[in-house]
Amino acid sequence: MGGVTVGGTAEREDLLAAGVVKAVQGTGAHAGSIFLRSRDRRSIVLAATCGVPPSLLGGWRLIPVSSPIPVAEAYRSGRTVHLADADATVRRFPQLAMALPLAFGSCSVPVGTSEEMFGALAIVWSAAPGSAGLSKAQRRHLRLTANRLGASLAELRARTGDPVACEPETVPVENPAPAASAAVRVGLFDWDLRAGTLTGDSEFCAILGLDPVGFDGSADTLASRLHPGDSAAFRALARAAATEGRVGAHRLRVRGDRLGGAAEHGEHGGDLYRTIELRGRVPEVADDRAGTHLVGAVVDAPSGNAAVAAIERLRDGLFSLAPDGRVTYANRSLEQLLGVRQEQLLGQCLWDVLPWLSDPDVEYRHRSVMLSQTPTSFLACRPPDQWLAFALHPDPGGVTGRAVSVGQEPPAVPSARVCSASTRSIGSRPRTAAS
Missing domain, CATH: 3.30.450.40 (GAF domain)
Structure with missing residues (x-):
């Protein structure tokens, strides 16, 4: 400059x-x-x-x-x-x-x-x-x-x-586009392993369903919020932290509200539980606290784990694109429909990975849905003769896509059709120098 x-x-x-x-x-x-x-x-x-x-x-x-x-x-x-x-x-x-x-x-x-x-x-x-x-x-x-x-x-x-x-x-x-709501909540804590007491910020208490004013700091009180089947794992985490100095990502089930959309039914009195992730480490300090404190965070991604599990059960190919078109998620069904592994897709644009989707119309359709925020759909032929229907649904944060097989006969919808790279595109957009 x-x-x-x-x-x-x-x-x-x-x-x-x-x-x-x-x-x-x-x-x-x-x-x-x-x-x-x-x-x-x-x-x-x-x-x-x-x-x-x-x-x-x-x-x-x-x-x-x-x-x-x-x-x-x-x-x-x-x-x-x-x-x-x-x-x-x-x-x-x-x-x-x-x-x-x-x-x-x-x-x-x-x-x-x-x-x-x-x-x-x-x-x-x-x-x-x-x-x-x-x-x-x-x-x-x-x-x-x-x-x-x-x-x-x-x-x-x-x-x-x-x-x-x-x-x-x-x-x-x-x-990035302003978020409509926080997708992930993170709460911070300090756990005195010797005394068995914890202190946490307000978000930590909210995630665990604890009253930040009335919480007595007892690890037992916190453990009471967990699924009974995870109590032993919770105690094991504390022991591992004291001996190894850190805790990697570990999932725990925490009691949720009965009306919470992110919770799952449990086996104990009809309670509902949702999954959170805990990470922590023992700080390196040169005093008598060395090896006795675990500091870390609990991460709550509402509905995330349940949503991914539900998506993976579907036979439709589902994927998510960043605003610039890079793939950020693809389910197993999409791998099978496109004939490409997930690791080859992530971080890449579909039209860069798959030659039969390299028609300019495909890239244009992504561009148009992001700029106009209007859903669109099109057809494409995976060689030699497998036709797929794609639908793109945008919001300012990216695009959710769906792909389904429609058979081996070319569908009679020429205005929304994109052929493989070896044949002529017959998409509907105007061709201009600026586009």
Whole structure:
């Protein structure tokens, strides 16, 4: 970044990250991006994202200022560009609608001060035809967020000399989509192995179903919350910690609420239990506490273990994709349908691993569901003659996919069909240079 200090660059990235996240959260959008001016002022460059990985934006990472693109117009004009749905986009920006014929709305606002523009901020959301778009309050929040970001960037430049500009090779700050709720809870504890007492934080008590005020710190009280069959294992953990100095990941069943969706029926009085994971170690201290304390954490992933077990029983192929298309989970049935092992899929894109899914339509469909947040489906032929139906269901955090076999005869749905790489694609999307 030229003469910019490391501290100034890091501070600017923090401002961008906070700004784009606040814009997305405050408007209910599913994704947002911030573009900053280039040093020569001829382009705006992608500087930060939230809810959409930069890889999905492709050629939109560097946009000439003169482009007929909403975010570029917001930067040029200093005005808000609000497009409620795809129809509004077609009317005002037909070139953009041809390149991205997707059902989303967008709003772009300038980022700067009354003296100069630093860039622009854009958000997108899923929008059915005829949608009203953002409310006045949401647009006000977006403009206020952009104005505050502009003021902060101006102050940063005055204080550190940061030019508030990006080069084309700039790596954007990437923020995951805001989580609707915490998927995993973690509680911390300190266990005095000699005295048999424990202290834990509020999350530890919540996971174990203990009253943080009334908990007496007794290991026996904690053990009473466990499945009776795990009590011996729990005591063995304490002994192993004292002798070996650590405890690897160990699963325990803890008593759950009778109405808890993540719990399983037990064999003791109709109680329900859910599985948690415990990890710990004996800290290395140079005093009389050495070898007598176990510090660690309990991890509670609600419904996780039961959900995975249920998915693995299905004959349908199920998989999960990260926002950029990489496979993060695949069940055994998908391995059999695709003819590839799970370890070959994880961390990779399906179209990179399987030649018969390398048709550009497959990658485009993933891109379209992430940008529009609209489910889609298509057909593909696994050589030599096995047809599979794929369905993609997105949310801002990624895509859940389903694959099922539909037989050896080509289904009569040409508009949603993708052939193997050795034959011509007959997908339905328009072919444009930008796509």
